[in-house]
Amino acid sequence: MPMSEVEILAMMRENAALCNLEAEVIVALKAYQYNEQEILQNQLNLIVSCLQRIDEVRKRYDPRSQSKKESS
DSSP: OOOOHHHHHHHHHHHHHHHHHHHHHHHHHHHHHTTOHHHHHHHHHHHHHHHHHHHHHHHHHOHHHHHHHHHO
């Protein structure tokens, strides 16, 4: 069964958010490796933001949450 445009868009947005998360984790690991506490703390905050964005994208495009919104 072919994917709809909305499903493709959701996958693309989630993939972009996961790539951003990966980049932030890599920078955090480097900061940890070099004992850069200020940078590490900043990266941890960015990682939390990335995780929140991923959650928002998944909720926005989750068909189950769409049906809940429509029934409300």
